[in-house]
Amino acid sequence: YALRIHNNHNRYYLQGETKYISRAACPGAFIPEAELEGIVSDGNGIKSMAYSLDAGKEFFDVKVANDKKTNSSEFKFSIDTKKLTDGPAVIWFKATDLQGSVGYYSFLCFIDNTNPEVNIVSPVDKAIENGVFTVVGSAKDAIGIKSLSWEFNGQTGDFEIVPGNNYWAKEFTSKEVLKSGKFIITAVDTAGNITKQERAITINSELDKPSVKI
Numbered sequence: 001y002a003l004r005i006h007n008n009h010n011r012y013y014l015q016g017e018t019k020y021i022s023r024a025a026c027p028g029a030f031i032p033e034a035e036l037e038g039i040v041s042d043g044n045g046i047k048s049m050a051y052s053l054d055a056g057k058e059f060f061d062v063k064v065a066n067d068k069k070t071n072s073s074e075f076k077f078s079i080d081t082k083k084l085t086d087g088p089a090v091i092w093f094k095a096t097d098l099q100g101s102v103g104y105y106s107f108l109c110f111i112d113n114t115n116p117e118v119n120i121v122s123p124v125d126k127a128i129e130n131g132v133f134t135v136v137g138s139a140k141d142a143i144g145i146k147s148l149s150w151e152f153n154g155q156t157g158d159f160e161i162v163p164g165n166n167y168w169a170k171e172f173t174s175k176e177v178l179k180s181g182k183f184i185i186t187a188v189d190t191a192g193n194i195t196k197q198e199r200a201i202t203i204n205s206e207l208d209k210p211s212v213k214i
Contacts, residue, residue: 036079036091040064041072044097049075052092053084059094066098084111086142112191116141120185120199128202132173135199140166141189148188152201153181179203 040049046066050059064073079091093105120137123129139148148159150170159168168185180203187195 035076037074037076039072039074040093040095041070042095042097042101042103043071044099044101045071046073047096047098047100049073049093049095051077052094053079053089055090056092056094059092081111082113086111086114110143110191112141112143112189112193114142115193115195116145116187116189118185118187118195118197120183120197123199123201125199126202128204130204132171133201134169134171135183135185135201136167136169137185137197138166139168139185139187139195141187141193144190146188146190146192147186149186151184151186153179 049062049064052059062075062077064075066073089111091107095103118139122136150157183199183201185197
């Protein structure tokens with residue numbers, strides 16, 4: 001096979017040989033309505049093709065049309081991954097050539113329909129801050145975080161993704177913060193699932209000024 005996998009966000013390319021059982025790991029994850037495209041080929045020509053999501057117990061036919069010049073056929077079909085359990089999944093392909101010989105191909109991918117988990121630890125809800133404060137929180141995902149960004153009063157930025165470290169922190173100074181606002185943290189995982197968390201932050205600039213008593 002020359003198998004091409006893609007969803008709404010990424011494209012991946014895999015190659016193997018017809019009539020050999022092989023396994024390849026998908027470098028990303030599938031989200032709802034993942035679409036698979038590819039080419040199945042054989043020297044004798046292709047008669048039919050099917051795929052299975054339950055370890056070969058039930059196969060579903062895929063429409064193919066053999067190209068006599070190349071003895072190959074393109075295929076394309078969609079999978080509703082919401083019917084599958086999140087985590088590793090093996091998709092089995094079965095192709096039959098015009099002589100009746102059958103070849104199998106197994107493809108390991110990851111089903112990910114779960115949004116990243118994002119928490120804002122500090123400041124706590126309804127807290128009043130002076131002009132200098134730090135927003136602290138965490139972001140994690142079973143498959144992996146692709147991007148993590150923040151927004152506050154028109155300012156934006158991105159956090160560096162460090163494997164194994166789920167925590168993030170953004171410090172603000174009195175020069176940057178002039179008024180109260182809503183801090184928004186956005187996490188996107190490798191499958192394209194998105195989570196946003198918001199925290200209203202009240203600023204009292206008077207708290208940042210020195211006090212004098214006589």
